[in-house]
């Protein structure tokens with residue numbers, strides 16, 4: 001009975017919450033008194049039209065952009081300059097162009113797992129090799145520079161990275177745009193199976209499935 005009460009009580013608090021958020025960029029009002037509650041484990045699809053502010057909404061969650069009005073709360077705490085760093089450590093962000101730092105793939109991955117935020121995670125080149133094979137990527141990719149790999153390879157490498165980082169929240173910006181149908185379906189299946197909280201931006205109808213809470217408009 002007590003447990004039931006706790007679950008019901010805590011379920012009322014979303015993991016990520018937009019509370020009356022307004023945002024303008026340039027001369028364009030993107031969000032106006034926008035409210036959204038994203039619960040732990042929810043799968044949200046941002047499918048509003050191009051230029052409506054989907055990427056900007058992800059950037060608000062990461063604290064890269066500040067709202068003009070309103071608040072963004074993460075586990076009930078409003079985002080502030082003091083806590084954004086800590087909050088970002090709970091988020092894996094796959095940006096639209098999956099911009100890896102410049103360098104050899106093997107070295108870039110090595111470096112990422114030496115950051116203080118990631119040092120505690122198990123990582124080895126053997127693990128990376130196993131992932132490459134599971135994702136139909138050749139081992140020769142390890143010695144290539146990140147600046148010369150193809151868009152599809154880049155997206156799959158990004159997908160490998162977010163799996164290895166194992167963070168509770170995934171923010172995905174057009175994560176499957178350069179994948180073939182088989183890879184795309186595998187990615188969607190992974191998102192549906194994971195217990196993580198996922199906010200995904202995509203125009204692709206393949207993402208418009210009942211398990212996703214679809215948002216097509218940010219202004220009232």
Ligand SMILES: Nc1ncnc2c1ncn2[C@@H]1O[C@H](COP(=O)(O)OP(=O)(O)OP(=O)(O)O)[C@@H](O)[C@H]1O
Pocket residue numbers: 025026028030048049050051052053054055056057
């Ligand atoms: N720093 C900025 N300064 C001025 N305008 C900006 C800035 N960043 C984004 N914008 C504009 O804000 C609007 C929303 O951009 P955003 O990238 O969030 O849209 P989007 O919905 O993700 O678009 P798309 O689906 O085409 O990727 C666009 O018109 C964009 O040009």
